[in-house]
Amino acid sequence: MSGRTPPASGRPGRVAGCVALITGAARGQGRSHAVRLAREGADIIGVDLCADIEGVPYPLATPADLDETARLVEEAGARVVTGRADVRDPSALDAVVADGVARLGRLDVVVANAGVCTIQRWDEVTPPVWDAVIGTNLTGAWNTCVASIPHLLEAGAGSIILISSTAGLKGQPFLAPYVASKHGMVGVMRVLANELAAHSIRVNSIHPTGVDTPMLVGLGGLTERIEASPDTGSIFLNSLPVDVVSSEDVSDALVYLASAESRYVTGLPLTVDAGASAR
């Protein structure tokens, strides 16, 4: 949050009184961000598809996962509105965001987190896989911004955070549509940072290295690719002595960008990558 002070929620915290929208909220990093922002005083609008996508080689979240996020948010003392929507579908997203804002009263923080990943060499990427990954990660993030910005303008300020990746900064092999989508999110972030600055709406991106979530567990196949092309292995290495970070590590960075602590930070690609992008 930046600019105008949100109303007191009665709960203390670094984003007290804010309402935060999170896509991909049913599990993984999205759940962690929802719970963490709730503990820091925000109310939550949690959106997820809760269904699988053809071409994505691992199961996505379920309705029970989204219910569990809602339970954890309420346990933290926050109000929560959940909705099922595909971020690729602008009308569905508009409706679920409008419903959440109507019920919780405002919108201050937007986290475009929903994402999918596939592993293929360039000549194995099929058109449906390209569309699924670009559609969810890049177009979905754009749709999330477009559905949210009118509500942030109404609030008089806001913080938009796009969850990109190390793949948004490096040309990691075997991840062509994913890398393209995550680089594209940086472009969206920079344009919106410029277009919305006059309205005290800040726009930043977060770039995690591998994070210990169902996506990483479900993906598989990368080790075999690297073994077959050993020269590519070093591109994926972190510098600090850790293989993967946790969702909570990413939430730490997210709370900073969501809160007034970063009130003069906009247009920033913030890494949580154990030094991977510096290599």
Ligand SMILES: NC(=O)c1ccc[n+]([C@@H]2O[C@H](COP(=O)([O-])OP(=O)(O)OC[C@H]3O[C@@H](n4cnc5c(N)ncnc54)[C@H](O)[C@@H]3O)[C@@H](O)[C@H]2O)c1
């Ligand atoms: N796990 C990693 O190693 C890693 C690293 C860097 C960045 N990221 C990014 O972090 C974000 C969160 O991923 P995660 O690791 O928590 O994975 P995850 O698979 O555990 O969670 C992703 C969530 O997004 C939802 N989702 C997927 N497609 C959707 C759609 N079209 N509409 C609405 N919801 C949809 C899924 O149901 C799921 O709940 C993603 O953008 C991902 O690309 C992940």
